Amino acid sequence: MPPSDPIPPTTGAPHPLVASGVRVRLGGVAIIEEAALDLAAGDLVLLTGPNGAGKSTLLRALVGLLPASGEVRVQGHPPSSLAAKGAFAFAPDEPALYEDLTLAEHVRFQALLYGRPEAEQRTLAVLDAFDLTPKLGEFPGTHSRGMRQKLSLALTLGLALPLTLLDEPFNGLDLVSQERLAAALAERTREGGAVLLTGHQRELGGLLGARTVALRDGRLQDA
Amino acid sequence: MTAIGWLRRRTLARAVRAYVSWIGRAVGWWTIGYLLFWVAVFVTAGIESLPRTDVPPALPLAAVAGGLAAVAFLALFVVGRTPTVVLDRRDLYRLGLAPAVPGHVLGVRLSERRLWRAAVGAAAGGVWSLVAPASFHLDAPWAAPALALLAVAHADLGWLRYAGFRRSDAEGRAARNGARWAVLGAVVLAALGAAPAPWGVLGLAGALTSAHPGTLLAPAALAAAGLVLVRRSLASRWPPRFAAQSLVLTQLQAMRTLRLLAGVAGMVSGREADAAERERLLATLHDRPGATRPRRSLRPPALGRRPWRALAWRAASALARRRPLAHLQVAAWSLGAVAAGWAAAPALVGDPLPAGGAPGVAQVVGAADPLGAAVVTALGVLGAAWLAARAGAASIGPDLPRGTVPVDASERTRGRLAVPVVVLAAAALPAYALAGALRGWVGLGAAGQEPLLTAMALAALLVTVLVALEKYATWTGVAAGAWEATLVAALVATLPSLLLGLFGVPGAALPLQLVLLVLLWWLPV
Numbered sequence: 075m076p077p078s079d080p081i082p083p084t085t086g087a088p089h090p091l092v093a094s095g096v097r098v099r100l101g102g103v104a105i106i107e108e109a110a111l112d113l114a115a116g117d118l119v120l121l122t123g124p125n126g127a128g129k130s131t132l133l134r135a136l137v138g139l140l141p142a143s144g145e146v147r148v149q150g151h152p153p154s155s156l157a158a159k160g161a162f163a164f165a166p167d168e169p170a171l172y173e174d175l176t177l178a179e180h181v182r183f184q185a186l187l188y189g190r191p192e193a194e195q196r197t198l199a200v201l202d203a204f205d206l207t208p209k210l211g212e213f214p215g216t217h218s219r220g221m222r223q224k225l226s227l228a229l230t231l232g233l234a235l236p237l238t239l240l241d242e243p244f245n246g247l248d249l250v251s252q253e254r255l256a257a258a259l260a261e262r263t264r265e266g267g268a269v270l271l272t273g274h275q276r277e278l279g280g281l282l283g284a285r286t287v288a289l290r291d292g293r294l295q296d297a
Numbered sequence: 298m299t300a301i302g303w304l305r306r307r308t309l310a311r312a313v314r315a316y317v318s319w320i321g322r323a324v325g326w327w328t329i330g331y332l333l334f335w336v337a338v339f340v341t342a343g344i345e346s347l348p349r350t351d352v353p354p355a356l357p358l359a360a361v362a363g364g365l366a367a368v369a370f371l372a373l374f375v376v377g378r379t380p381t382v383v384l385d386r387r388d389l390y391r392l393g394l395a396p397a398v399p400g401h402v403l404g405v406r407l408s409e410r411r412l413w414r415a416a417v418g419a420a421a422g423g424v425w426s427l428v429a430p431a432s433f434h435l436d437a438p439w440a441a442p443a444l445a446l447l448a449v450a451h452a453d454l455g456w457l458r459y460a461g462f463r464r465s466d467a468e469g470r471a472a473r474n475g476a477r478w479a480v481l482g483a484v485v486l487a488a489l490g491a492a493p494a495p496w497g498v499l500g501l502a503g504a505l506t507s508a509h510p511g512t513l514l515a516p517a518a519l520a521a522a523g524l525v526l527v528r529r530s531l532a533s534r535w536p537p538r539f540a541a542q543s544l545v546l547t548q549l550q551a552m553r554t555l556r557l558l559a560g561v562a563g564m565v566s567g568r569e570a571d572a573a574e575r576e577r578l579l580a581t582l583h584d585r586p587g588a589t590r591p592r593r594s595l596r597p598p599a600l601g602r603r604p605w606r607a608l609a610w611r612a613a614s615a616l617a618r619r620r621p622l623a624h625l626q627v628a629a630w631s632l633g634a635v636a637a638g639w640a641a642a643p644a645l646v647g648d649p650l651p652a653g654g655a656p657g658v659a660q661v662v663g664a665a666d667p668l669g670a671a672v673v674t675a676l677g678v679l680g681a682a683w684l685a686a687r688a689g690a691a692s693i694g695p696d697l698p699r700g701t702v703p704v705d706a707s708e709r710t711r712g713r714l715a716v717p718v719v720v721l722a723a724a725a726l727p728a729y730a731l732a733g734a735l736r737g738w739v740g741l742g743a744a745g746q747e748p749l750l751t752a753m754a755l756a757a758l759l760v761t762v763l764v765a766l767e768k769y770a771t772w773t774g775v776a777a778g779a780w781e782a783t784l785v786a787a788l789v790a791t792l793p794s795l796l797l798g799l800f801g802v803p804g805a806a807l808p809l810q811l812v813l814l815v816l817l818w819w820l821p822v
């Protein structure tokens with residue numbers, strides 16, 4: 075995959091993600107209690123926890139898709155602001171795709187929406203690494219779960235934004251694609267991007283060389 | 298009892314119990330009984346209030362009924378590409394692949410369909426039995442069972458057409474030939490109805506014009522033939538494309554159900570992106586191009602262009618990929634909207650109603666009641682606005698949910714409205730020709746004294762409608778094409794002319810319209 079422009083570490087520059095005292099309540103039930111997280115440029119953090127621990131909920135709260143109390147800043151901005159939205163990319167566990175666009179059209183559409191022309195080549199390179207180049211002219215609705223997941227990941231990683239959040243990114247991928255994804259994540263952090271991902275397997279942290287944080291009973295603990 | 302039958306009985310009983318419980322909780326069975334009671338009262342009262350004609354109408358009823366029946370059965374020759382009965386995913390994977398006779402697996406679904414058709418046929422026949430004596434001086438006591446039997450036969454022959462559609466194996470040929478001969482038999486029997494007694498009694502629709510119990514013979518024979526033929530068609534093999542088409546049809550059904558449930562619950566529903574997925578699924582169902590790859594693509598904007606260009610390109614692509622019928626629909630809505638807008642625009646700039654000319658509705662009302670004229674004028678503007686909202690909804694393209702994409706509201710609105718604005722602008726000239734006639738018919742006055750001002754008023758009205766539609770649909774999550782969204786957009790856009798017309802200062806409507814447009818545009822939604 076071609077290298078993206080590294081984000082220069084500036085003294086005093088705000089961290090890609092700073093969250094403190096984050097609480098999420100859904101239907102009157104506390105899902106997340108007082109979560110705090112700080113990701114600097116180049117950090118790779120794996121959020122683990124059993125099924126139903128609230129990993130996806132926390133990720134959605136961090137990007138402003140779920141109401142949460144506490145303080146969340148993306149590059150120093152609230153996550154719902156345009157400045158923050160232009161600084162992070164999020165891939166949910168269930169790929170959120172535009173069913174009316176082909177894969178190639180997804181790539182161009184995404185590059186135009188984010189105002190990042192260079193993202194097109196990077197995304198195409200990731201899709202090529204995932205062996206999806208022959209499928210560029212097809213609608214994703216005809217593709218398998220794994221292929222849709224690859225497209226979602228390629229669109230997210232291709233943007234090369236300061237903060238990348240991936241919810242269960244390894245689910246549904248074949249072994250070769252898992253290795254390629256791991257390489258892409260390592261490259262992203264080498265370039266200065268911060269990555270926060272979720273997963274069930276604790277050994278994944280060791281394999282990726284990531285800092286592992288566990289979510290238990292709604293609280294974050296270093297694993 | 299077969300294993301399939303046992304399994305079916307258990308799952309059906311459980312489903313029925315759950316359904317009864319759910320309806321009871323959601324609506325209440327006493328409430329349903331109460332409503333049904335009043336429906337029965339109103340239907341009975343309605344039928345009793347029908348005046349008995351002194352002389353029966355001079356209609357060849359037997360020939361008309363036979364002709365209709367023949368057309369209904371002949372119409373089966375143009376259907377058959379898709380299954381009339383499907384299995385859902387669970388049944389396909391669990392029962393469809395089991396070593397069981399297909400007829401046993403599909404039996405319950407076919408029976409369900411027959412039951413529904415029979416109920417509808419019986420209801421229609423029952424109404425005919427009650428109405429016929431008063432209105433046509435006829436006794437038709439067997440109409441309900443006869444129509445129920447015909448409806449069952451029609452359902453079975455519909456399945457048979459599918460079972461034999463483009464199949465060259467023995468089962469396919471047998472199904473195709475069976476359907477062909479059964480339909481031809483139905484047509485012959487229908488023609489027999491026009492023959493004099495006693496042969497007329499044997500006509501297919503004889504029960505509608507005769508009280509003889511023998512009129513049930515032909516429908517019963519056709520229904521029995523259908524049952525036997527359907528059973529034979531599913532004795533050993535499934536139709537080749539049944540499983541694949543079942544999956545697609547259940548997906549389409551699931552989309553409809555989800556949209557319905559979401560709509561009932563007042564939740565986010567009917568996103569326009571569904572339309573693209575639906576088109577793709579329909580292409581898959583009918584083996585048309587466009588199932589995996591688009592039939593046509595528009596050149597995307599160059600990299601580095603503003604985000605609104607990307608949204609406009611997506612909307613244009615979605616429109617270009619729709620079927621010709623959808624294009625005609627967009628053209629009709631747009632032409633209607635601009636023509637109605639041209640007709641109503643003079644009211645927006647406060648032109649007085651003409652003293653002469655054809656007496657339109659507003660003039661007639663206005664002569665006696667100025668307030669009534671204002672209301673009629675406002676309704677004309679509202680009608681034009683609603684048509685514009687429909688045109689906009691048909692061409693606005695897929696939505697962009699308010700999520701994590703860094704696109705601000707005005708950029709999104711501009712991008713999504715680019716195509717509808719172009720479509721409406723293209724309709725301006727042809728619509729102008731239509732507007733003169735429409736203006737006289739609706740009675741909204743003569744053409745404006747100030748053509749430029751009138752054109753401005755029209756443009757302001759149409760753009761306000763589109764902006765209101767886009768903002769409201771995005772804010773609430775309802776589809777732009779939903780009645781709610783189009784009505785709200787039309788009402789919001791006509792507020793200035795409606796209010797100022799009622800207060801007697803219609804001349805100020807245009808400035809207020811422009812103020813409203815600016816306010817809507819800058820709404821951070």
